[in-house]
Amino acid sequence: MIQGLYEDLKGKTALITGGLGCLGRVLCTEFAKQGTNLIILDKSQEDAVFLTELRRYQISTEFHQVDFESGDSRSRVIEEISKTTQRLDILINNAAYVGSTDAPGWAVPFQDQSIDTWNKALEVNLTTPFHLIQGLEKLLRLSDAPTIVNIGSIYGSHGPDWEIYKGTDMGNPAGYAASKGGLIQLTRWLATTLSPKIRVNCVSPGGISRNQDISFVEKYSLRTPLKRMATEDEIVSSILFLSSSSANYITGQNIQVDGGWSAW
Ligand SMILES: NC(=O)c1ccc[n+]([C@@H]2O[C@H](COP(=O)([O-])OP(=O)(O)OC[C@H]3O[C@@H](n4cnc5c(N)ncnc54)[C@H](O)[C@@H]3O)[C@@H](O)[C@H]2O)c1
Numbered sequence: 272m273i274q275g276l277y278e279d280l281k282g283k284t285a286l287i288t289g290g291l292g293c294l295g296r297v298l299c300t301e302f303a304k305q306g307t308n309l310i311i312l313d314k315s316q317e318d319a320v321f322l323t324e325l326r327r328y329q330i331s332t333e334f335h336q337v338d339f340e341s342g343d344s345r346s347r348v349i350e351e352i353s354k355t356t357q358r359l360d361i362l363i364n365n366a367a368y369v370g371s372t373d374a375p376g377w378a379v380p381f382q383d384q385s386i387d388t389w390n391k392a393l394e395v396n397l398t399t400p401f402h403l404i405q406g407l408e409k410l411l412r413l414s415d416a417p418t419i420v421n422i423g424s425i426y427g428s429h430g431p432d433w434e435i436y437k438g439t440d441m442g443n444p445a446g447y448a449a450s451k452g453g454l455i456q457l458t459r460w461l462a463t464t465l466s467p468k469i470r471v472n473c474v475s476p477g478g479i480s481r482n483q484d485i486s487f488v489e490k491y492s493l494r495t496p497l498k499r500m501a502t503e504d505e506i507v508s509s510i511l512f513l514s515s516s517s518a519n520y521i522t523g524q525n526i527q528v529d530g531g532w533s534a535w
Pocket residue numbers: 288289290291292293294295312313314315337338339340364365366367368369395422423424425475476477478479480
């Protein structure tokens with residue numbers, strides 16, 4: 272449960288990619304509670320029950336099914352949104368190939384990682400934010416205070432400690448690290464390029480607790496100054512903050528919401 276209300280988010284329109292994923296659903300719900308209208312993009316099929324739940328908060332919701340691996344699919348959705356939306360205030364680039372994505376040649380030992388999957392991951396995690404921001408810039412500029420939040424990862428700035436993966440079937444692909452590192456730097460590039468009108472920041476979560484292998488959780492927690500994994504709410508609250516006018520003087524930053532993982 273996130274405490275507090277960002278009054279200025281009420282009546283704004285936010286586009287959230289990967290809005291039907293684990294973090295995406297919490298993001299949509301918490302923005303809805305603030306009164307923010309939502310445009311949700313995901314490759315999963317529309318979830319009518321979830322959209323109905325969101326509308327309980329007296330907001331408008333719109334869903335577009337899209338495959339970010341395809342440039343044509345991305346161009347199509349940009350065109351659709353540009354035709355139907357009057358103004359975009361907030362863009363959250365959250366969709367991604369993640370560590371648990373079930374793709375061949377992905378979360379496997381280095382020698383088994385495939386170039387095909389590397390390319391697809393870069394397409395979704397890095398090329399898509401570039402393409403969406405470029406394609407939607409005009410719509411963002413129609414807002415009084417447009418803002419973009421990219422979702423990175425601690426693995427965009429830090430190498431994996433393989434000790435914590437030992438004895439589990441979990442992986443940490445090179446393509447994930449490289450794409451998130453690229454996204455963090457793209458954030459800085461865009462922040463200076465789109466300034467002073469559009470603020471661009473990145474939130475880099477640490478590991479979120481999701482019933483992972485117990486030995487992983489124990490070792491991960493020991494490696495973290497706050498001695499535990501994150502909750503979805505703890506990540507989402509920083510995204511709400513950066514999207515709101517409370518963060519009006521913050522741009523070009525990568526905020527690591529990681530329980531101190533990056534502080535050692
Ligand atoms: N879970 C963690 O511990 C953690 C840690 C650090 C960073 N993150 C980041 O948080 C964000 C959300 O992660 P999550 O854990 O909710 O993952 P998730 O897999 O639950 O959600 C990702 C969403 O992206 C969508 N998506 C993936 N490929 C797509 C494509 N080709 N086209 C359109 N949509 C596509 C999926 O359908 C899904 O809804 C990601 O950017 C991830 O890298 C997560």
